[in-house]
Amino acid sequence: MIARGKIKLNLEIYKTIIATTVRYANAKIPEEDWAEVYGLLYGYISGDDVIITEAIPFTHTKKKRHILKVEFDEEDYALAASIESEFYLKDPPQYIVGWYHSHPGIKLMLSQDDIKNQLAWQSNNPLAVALVFNHVRLLKQIEVPARKGDPVKQLHLDTGFLNFRLDDPNRGLEAAFHTIPFEFTDLKLDETLIRNAQEFVRWVTRAFPRGDEILKEYTRYINSTLQKLDEIYSGTESYLNTLIRKQESHRIPGVVESQSQEATKILDQGNGMINIFKIMKNYLEYKERDVLIPQIDTVLNNWDQRTENFMENFYKLAEKR
Numbered sequence: 001m002i003a004r005g006k007i008k009l010n011l012e013i014y015k016t017i018i019a020t021t022v023r024y025a026n027a028k029i030p031e032e033d034w035a036e037v038y039g040l041l042y043g044y045i046s047g048d049d050v051i052i053t054e055a056i057p058f059t060h061t062k063k064k065r066h067i068l069k070v071e072f073d074e075e076d077y078a079l080a081a082s083i084e085s086e087f088y089l090k091d092p093p094q095y096i097v098g099w100y101h102s103h104p105g106i107k108l109m110l111s112q113d114d115i116k117n118q119l120a121w122q123s124n125n126p127l128a129v130a131l132v133f134n135h136v137r138l139l140k141q142i143e144v145p146a147r148k149g150d151p152v153k154q155l156h157l158d159t160g161f162l163n164f165r166l167d168d169p170n171r172g173l174e175a176a177f178h179t180i181p182f183e184f185t186d187l188k189l190d191e192t193l194i195r196n197a198q199e200f201v202r203w204v205t206r207a208f209p210r211g212d213e214i215l216k217e218y219t220r221y222i223n224s225t226l227q228k229l230d231e232i233y234s235g236t237e238s239y240l241n242t243l244i245r246k247q248e249s250h251r252i253p254g255v256v257e258s259q260s261q262e263a264t265k266i267l268d269q270g271n272g273m274i275n276i277f278k279i280m281k282n283y284l285e286y287k288e289r290d291v292l293i294p295q296i297d298t299v300l301n302n303w304d305q306r307t308e309n310f311m312e313n314f315y316k317l318a319e320k321r
Helices: 011-022 074-087 112-124 135-140 169-174 191-207 213-245 249-283 286-307 310-319
Strands: 007-009 037-046 049-060 062-064 067-069 095-102 129-133 161-166 177-179 182-184
Touching: 011 037, 011 049, 011 095, 011 129, 011 135, 011 191, 011 249, 037 074, 049 074, 049 095, 049 286, 074 095, 074 286, 095 112, 112 129, 112 161, 112 169, 135 191, 191 249, 213 249, 213 286, 213 310, 249 286, 249 310
Parallel strands: 007 049, 007 182, 095 129
Antiparallel strands: 037 049, 037 095, 062 067, 129 161, 161 177
16 A cells, blocks of 8 residues: 655654663563553644654553553543643644554564554544554664564664554454655754664663662662762872871872862763763653652752762862861
8 A cells, every 4th residue: 555645753753762662671671571662642744744743652561450561541541632632732733643652672563452552543533653663673773573483684774663554444453554654854864863873772771760760770870979979089088188197298289180080080970871861851651750750850959969069179179288
């Protein structure tokens, strides 16, 4: 079937899809614990093109009645409608134009459950899209075979996602599907984009833990790094006191300068990671945000307050005599 129009999205949409899906399926999580993620795509239709303006993550694989499953529940649908009412006030009016989900480590396609979901969206909007992402496909640039033993197809400049639409929704669960071409509105699909996307996967793996683990990990990292800074400060101060007792105060400026290089290195690394944490919190699932963002901000503000004047105070050690 010939696809109608194309999908248009920007870099931030792509980053949202990567961050929210890789958070629950990455190299730090055993593959048997990888979870799928569902989110909604908001935007508008221009001719036959779907213009995606925002991707909002909603849920991931959870245990329900002793079964691991990912699905939109009544609360999700209510929230989706509430968000849509806000988007509709924009110019041009915007609304749900489809959904996205992940197939971590498996072939990009629409399963029976996916077709069921797509039927719901496409019945309301014939151009609604289902975007499916697989981080393994992006990282390895291969098409994962549908069955074990089938040949692996090598890919080039692949973003890790495909867009699908049902051929004929009237066929219900028997409906076939086809892919829809896409384009980025604010960047070029080239080697640099793919390398940056792969690097972003690695940063998400490192700095965006799943669930409530995010608070524990951010707190652990900050406390550990602050301890390193405290140790280098107190260690330097103690050594300078020794120099004073030995009447070798002339060595103090050199020692402070030398140790300041190590302190600056630790501080810069910490600030770099904190900035990554601040970026990642924007990709929390919608229902997490009201609870987790204030808690994360408290943890990150602790770093900012503790380190604001650290180097200024460190250099003042050179004034000891």
